[in-house]
Amino acid sequence: MQVKEQLLSLKPYQPGKPIEEVKKEFNLSKVVKLASNENPYGCSPKAKQAIVDELEQLAIYPDGYSAKLRTQVAEHVKVKEEEIIFGNGSDEVVQIICRALLNPQTNTVMATPTFPQYKHNAVIEGAEIREVSLVNGDHNLEEMLKQIDENTTVVWVCTPNNPTGTYVTRDALLNFLSQVPKHVLVVVDEAYYEYVLAEDYPQTVSLLNDYENLMILRTFSKAYGLASLRIGYGIANAELIRKIEPAREPFNTSRIAQVAAVAALDDPDFVEECRIKNKKGLQQFYQFCEELKLDYYPSEGNFILIDFNRDSDEVFQALLEKGYIVRSGNALGFPTHLRITVGTENQNNEIIEILKEFVK
Numbered sequence: 001m002q003v004k005e006q007l008l009s010l011k012p013y014q015p016g017k018p019i020e021e022v023k024k025e026f027n028l029s030k031v032v033k034l035a036s037n038e039n040p041y042g043c044s045p046k047a048k049q050a051i052v053d054e055l056e057q058l059a060i061y062p063d064g065y066s067a068k069l070r071t072q073v074a075e076h077v078k079v080k081e082e083e084i085i086f087g088n089g090s091d092e093v094v095q096i097i098c099r100a101l102l103n104p105q106t107n108t109v110m111a112t113p114t115f116p117q118y119k120h121n122a123v124i125e126g127a128e129i130r131e132v133s134l135v136n137g138d139h140n141l142e143e144m145l146k147q148i149d150e151n152t153t154v155v156w157v158c159t160p161n162n163p164t165g166t167y168v169t170r171d172a173l174l175n176f177l178s179q180v181p182k183h184v185l186v187v188v189d190e191a192y193y194e195y196v197l198a199e200d201y202p203q204t205v206s207l208l209n210d211y212e213n214l215m216i217l218r219t220f221s222k223a224y225g226l227a228s229l230r231i232g233y234g235i236a237n238a239e240l241i242r243k244i245e246p247a248r249e250p251f252n253t254s255r256i257a258q259v260a261a262v263a264a265l266d267d268p269d270f271v272e273e274c275r276i277k278n279k280k281g282l283q284q285f286y287q288f289c290e291e292l293k294l295d296y297y298p299s300e301g302n303f304i305l306i307d308f309n310r311d312s313d314e315v316f317q318a319l320l321e322k323g324y325i326v327r328s329g330n331a332l333g334f335p336t337h338l339r340i341t342v343g344t345e346n347q348n349n350e351i352i353e354i355l356k357e358f359v360k
Contacts, residue, residue, distance in 0.1 A: 105151065
């Protein structure tokens with residue numbers, strides 16, 4: 001059978017090793033996963049209860065329109081209900097955008113390194129990919145503008161950026177948006193929005209009225225702690241949402257995911273507590289890096305990218321054998337770095353002590 005030629009050069013997403021596999025391989029009783037930027041504090045108790053209450057409905061299809069969740073999200077972000085599209089994680093919204101807007105006659109512009117699913121899905125659609133290297137971990141928006149032409153249909157801006165944790169300031173984003181041609185969709189991926197504390201981080205939803213070619217992505221996988229349920233959403237003007245909706249699969253978000261997300265939105269105190277704890281956790285890593293004179297990127301996410309000045313697979317393996325799963329920079333475009341998810345205070349202290357021994 002013939003499959004798309006571009007698929008032959010792609011590798012499927014490689015998740016980190018499961019906890020149970022690491023336990024078995026290294027004969028460990030305790031393994032801590034700090035590799036996928038999951039919330040170490042889990043999810044809201046309200047979300048857990050909502051899941052339990054919904055278990056009797058498993059034989060019934062979910063609401064394909066996500067009506068109740070749609071109303072809740074619209075109220076939460078202050079937009080109209082028809083300005084939202086839901087996905088099986090914001091990953092699926094990325095896929096929907098690519099499916100709707102990219103083809104072999106188009107090109108798409110993105111930073112590098114950044115979230116890999118932009119490129120992955122663009123390759124599948126056969127589009128030309130124009131990558132612009134980060135500068136000191138930041139998007140080079142000026143150079144990205146230069147890559148846009150009449151065949152560009154989508155530009156991706158990941159802020160905070162994965163894997164660096166850096167962000168695009170309000171002024172920089174406004175300047176960028178004002179120069180992007182109207183035929184180009186600017187996708188601002190804010191998966192880590194709830195963790196951001198920077199005062200000059202842009203409040204992008206208020207920009208939707210001025211820029212019809214703007215789309216914002218958010219997710220319940222990170223600060224809300226619902227990664228396993230796979231639910232995220234995009235926000236854009238109603239006409240664009242209406243046009244790309246046919247690319248969305250029917251019943252693409254589950255009943256359990258929908259009710260859990262509704263309940264999670266009803267518990268802002270949980271998210272605020274996670275945000276505060278995450279800031280303290282980042283400070284633990286900053287102090288460690290400064291003490292050992294290691295370069296790092298200040299992060300607005302729930303992870304940190306640290307340069308250990310050696311092959312990152314070597315440091316990754318040393319941590320793995322001690323029961324700590326992190327992300328090697330070799331897979332992220334930073335071959336001497338590790339990306340470490342901020343864990344609980346105790347988890348952070350434990351991995352920092354192991355790293356100190358390794359570095360010294």
